[in-house]
Amino acid sequence: MRKALGIVVVAALAAAAAGWVLTAPNRLPDARFSGMTGDPAAGERVFTAAGCASCHHAPDASDDEKLVLSGGQRFVSEFGTFVAPNISPDPEHGIGTWGLSNFANAVMRGVSPSGRHLYPAFPYTAYAHMRDTDVVDLWAYLLTLPASQVPSEPHEVAFPFNIRRGVGAWKLLYMSDGWVLDDVPDAQLERGRYLVEALAHCGECHTPRDGLGGLDTSAWLSGAPNPNGTGTIPGLTPDRLDWDAGAIAYYLESGFTPDYDSAGGHMVAVVESFAKLDAADREAVAAYLKALPAGGDMD
Amino acid sequence: MTRLLTAATALSLGLAGAAMAQDYADQMKARQGQFRILAINLGTLGDMAQGKTEYDAEAAQAAADTLVAVSMIHQPPLWPEGSSTAEMDGTRAKPEIWTDWEDFASKWAGLGEAAGAMQTAAGEGLDAIRPAMGELGGACKACHDSYRAPRN
Secondary structure, three states, rough: HHHHHHHHHHHHHHHHHHHHHHHHOOOOOHHHHOOOOOHHHHHHHHHHHHHHHHHOOOOOOOOOHHHHOOOOOEEEOOOEEEEOOOOOOOOOOOOOHHHHHHHHHHHHOOOOOOOOOOOOOOHHHHHHHOOHHHHHHHHHOOOOOOOOOOOOOOOEOOOOOOOOHHHHHHHHHHOOOOOOOOOOHHHHHHHHHHHHHOOOHHHHHHEEEOOOOOHHHOOOOOOOOOOOOOOOOOOOOOOOOOHHHHHHHHHHHEEEEOOEEEOOOOOHHHHHHHHOHHHHHHHHHHHHHHHOOOOOOOO | OHHHHHHHHHHHHHEEEEHHHHHHHHHHHHHHHHHHHHHHHHHHHHHHHOOOOOOOHHHHHHHHEEEEEEOOOOHHHHHHOOOOOOOOOOOOOOHHHHHHHHHHHHHHHHHHHHHHHHHHHHHHHHHHHHHHHHHHHHHHHHHHHHHHHHOO
C-alpha cells in the first residue's frame, strides 16, 4: 500500500516536472539572427502587411499619429481585457533596448525579454511563420519610428488566466510550425498563404475559436462571432464569400464590396494596410481565399 | 404571483421600448435609403474604374452629381437620439454617433469633400476617377470604422 502510494506520488511529481518543463518559455537559439542586419524600407512593408499599427497605435490616433506605437487600445475577450503595450522605440516605456533577439522571441515565440509567456492576444501563433529576414527588417523599421513615453498599462486578466504558465500549456496545444493550407502549387498561392496565415493574421478574427480560445483549424476562415461583442465576423471560404478574385482584391484596395457597401470596424484598418501594398499582394490574398475548401475544412 | 408580475412588467417595458423605437422607423429608412443611393451611384463609377463597364462621361457625371446631392442632405433630422442599435432593431448605427456627434458630423463632411472631388474628376476620364474613387472609399471607411456596428 505504502509502496503503491509512493509510486503514485513519484508519478505525480514526474508529471508535474514534465509539465513544468514542457510549459517553459521556449526561446529561439541566440545565434539564429547573429550577423543579420535589417533593411528599414523592406521592414516598412512587413510592418504594413502585419498590421502592427492597427493594434498598437494610441486609441484615437489618426493619420501619421498611427505610426506612434504608444499602445493603449483595449481588447475585450472572455478571458479578460488585454491592453496593447507601448512598442515604440522609447528605451524606458517602449522596446528600444530590446535588441533583435528579444524582439524575434516576442514576435515568433510569444516570449518576453524577461522570459515570460506573452498572451496570445498578440498574434504570435501567426507571426511564428514569419521569415527570419522579415523579422529582422521589421525590427530595423520599428527603430525608425517616433518614441512615445506613454507607459504600458497592465492587462486586466483574472485567475486562472493570469497564471502565465497556463499560456505555455496553451502554446503546446495551439502553436504549430505547419501551415494550415498545405498545398500551394504556385508562387502566387504561396505568397497569399504567407500574407493570410502569417503576416496579416486573418485567422485571428475570421476563424472560430474553441473553449480555450484556440483557433479551430478544421473551420479555417469560415467566420466567427465578433470577439469584441456584437455581430459576426464573416467567413472567407468560397462557400461563404462568393465574390470573384478581382472583387476581393478591389475590396482590399478600396474598401468597397461588389455592391459598393464599404468596410467597417477593424477591417477599415486592414484595408488601409492592404491598400498600401502592391496589387500583386492583394491578388495573392484573393487567390489564396479562392483556393480554400468549403467551410474551411482542412481534414 | 411576484414572478407573474415581474414578467408582465418586463413585457410591458419591452412593448413600450418597441413602440418608442417604432417612432423612428421613418428616420431609419430615410438614412438607409440615402446610403443605398450612394452605393448605387458609387457602383456606376466603381464599375467604370475597375473596367467592368465602359467609361461614359455623361453617366459618370450624373452619378458624381448625385453623390454630391446626397452629401448635401441635412443630416440631424435623420439621426434622432434614441435611434441607435441600443434602442432599435434593424439599424447598425452605434450609440457612439450621439456621444461623438461632432466627429460624426465631420465624417459626413468628409463624404461631401470626396464627392466634390469626384464631381470634378468624373468628366475627365478614368485616370481621374480612380483616385477619386479611392478618396470616396476612404470617406466611407473613416465613418464606418467607429460608427457602424457589424452585421448580425
